[in-house]
Amino acid sequence: MLDALANDPALHLHMAFEPGDMQFVHNHQIMHDRTAYEDWPDRKRHLLRLWLCPPDGRPLPLSFEEKLNGPITIGDRGGIYLAGVKPNVPLQPE
Numbered sequence: 001m002l003d004a005l006a007n008d009p010a011l012h013l014h015m016a017f018e019p020g021d022m023q024f025v026h027n028h029q030i031m032h033d034r035t036a037y038e039d040w041p042d043r044k045r046h047l048l049r050l051w052l053c054p055p056d057g058r059p060l061p062l063s064f065e066e067k068l069n070g071p072i073t074i075g076d077r078g079g080i081y082l083a084g085v086k087p088n089v090p091l092q093p094e
Helices: 002-006 064-068
Strands: none
Touching: none
């Protein structure tokens, strides 16, 4: 039933993003997905992701600890860190 509801076009919200648009979603409160994206020579995707964990965030069940490969403590859920890689946020697509 979950797949049927998730794939029902009547329940979809389609969003077309323009340069400068921002979207904030709480991954643990909504069910979401993305359609495929194909880069074109004159239209390259430039997406920046930021994982936020506010100090007043929603608690997660203990079962998420293994899934997230890290702590589930509010305010200490980390993000994506790669050893030896300095964070870099280019303003233009490559």
